[in-house]
Structure formats: C-alpha cells, structure tokens
Amino acid sequence: MAILRLVSTSNLPQCYVSAGFVRNLVWDHLHGKQTSTPLNDIDVIYFDPAESNSAANLDYEKQLKALRPKVNWQVRNQAIMHVRNGDQPYTDVNDAMSHWPEKETAVAVRIDGNGNLECLAPFGLESLFDLQVTHNPKRNISVFDQRVASKNWLTLWPKLTVVRNSI
Template sequence: MDRIITLIEKDELRVKALDCVQQLHLSQCYLAAGFVRNLVWDHLHQKSVSTPLNDVDVIYFDETEFNPENYRLIESELSLLMPELNWEVRNQAIMHKRNGDKPYLNIIHAMSYWPEKETAVAIRKLDDGSYDCIAAFGFESLFNLQVTHNPKRYLGIFSDRVSSKDWLIQWPNLRTVL
C-alpha cells in the first residue's frame, strides 16, 4: 500500500526499526500491528508528532523453529541494535497453540486471527530497499478510521482491547464496528 509506505518513509524511527529487523533475515518477517496502524491513525488525525509506541511487534513465520523461547534471543539482539524500543517478537508459526487454533499456513493467515481487523497490517523492508506492506483484511477500513471486530475472536477480547488501549480517546475520530 503506497500510502503507508509514504508515511513510513517520513518517520525516521520506523525506518530505523525496519532496517534493524531486516538485518536479522527472519522468514516472512514483518513489523506489525500498532507499528503501522497507529501511524495511519496519527496521520488521519493530523497529529504533528507520532503517538509513542508501547511496543514494537515483530512477527515472522518459521515452521522449522522448535524452540518457543527463541523470540527472547531475537528481542535481545534487536534491543542491542535499537534499545529505545520495546521489542516484542513472535513466531506466528507456533502461535496457534497459544490461541487454540488450527496451525496457521503463513504470516497473513496468522494475522487473519487477530482480534481487530485493522491491527492485522504489517510492513517489511526488502533486500532491494523497497517495502512490502500486507494486510489480512485489506487497508480500506484502516483508512476509514474503523476498529473492526474480527469474528474469529470473542467479542469480549475485542471490547477489552479497545477499552484498555484507550484508542477512542487517543484517536477520537475512530469508530468501532462489530
């Protein structure tokens, strides 16, 4: 999605984070969720300063990785490269176990189970310097300032997240869609 890539390229922190993650060469590896979503919502709310990131979600898909604690090593490596961020790394190939789902087929399939459709958006930097931006449900609702419940997850989980994260306060033009 060109609009998201343009926003990313104007954000030094996000460009640096993408550069750090690219150095790891993880399989199907993206920066996801609030890293992209919040940037779009900030832009649409005409914020002059980006909303601080509570954490930076790094997702990848490696079916050959059997150590469920490997993410801690990756988080440590990223913290050395960019200590100002709170890195949260997860191999989506094994997250189905925690979530009680059937095995996910790939990164986009895993994202299709996330509680809000607009959170299921991610970006990565490719070796040629270009960016690859994906979304499990497309980009339209994200740019329409919606927070949409994903029926694959309980409504209570969605409602708790919307409330606890103060999205409707931080971005008052958002509207929830059930």
C-alpha cells in the same frame, strides 16, 4: 524507516514489523497529529515452522535490543501462535494475522530483498484508512471490546468508529 531497516537485517523468515507500529502511524496521520503516539512496544512477527527453540523469540528480542536499546521489542513466531489461540496451525504470517482480534491491527510492513516496502494486510487497508476499529469474527467479541477499552483508542483517536460483528 530506521526500524524497518534494522528489522530487515534480522534475516528471520517472513519477518515484518506489525500491529500498532503501522496502525498508530496511519491513525496519527489521519488525525493530523504533529507527534507520533507513543508505542508500548514494537511488534516483530515472523514465520518459522521448523524452529525448535521455544525461547528463540527472547533471543531475537535481545539481539534487537542490543542494536536499539530504548525500544521495547516484542518478537513472535506466528508459526506457533495458533497453540496459544486455540486455532488450527497457521500457514504463514498473513494467515496468522487473519486471526487477530481487530482487523486494522492486522497490518505488517517490511523492506524486501530489493529495498522496497512490502505490506501485508489480510483484511485490506480500506477500514484502517476509514478510521474504523473492526471486530474480527474469528475472535470473541469480549476480547475485542476489552482491547478497545484498555488501549484507550477512542480517546487517543476520537474520529475512530467501532464496528462490531463484521464479516
């Protein structure tokens, strides 16, 4: 909650904490882990199609680092990620996440203006809570397989089931 509160002060448009921050927490809980699996970074995503400074994400990372120095922040404007991914422009954060390699990573959480938790999950949450790692057919299967292997998910969370060629 402290991370979510901190990020909520950034005032970035459509700003969420996403990916492993949420996914790992769920998988740790469902595996009965007493301590959280360490994160390589904390992913903060936002959507600002009017942003003209291509290095703005680095400025946002520095701002968050000044507030929480021990965290490796990764801030990305999803409005420009379509260029790197070779996709049509994304319409919002939810649309951008719908292009991520595995469905269970495409989950984001924030504290809204009323102090409530808001969750985005373009593929829903069922497969996340069913301990699946599901290939997103919008992405090449080799990218998915490489991520599953390199991130060591099946060792960290042995109850996971890999689902390929899912629609």
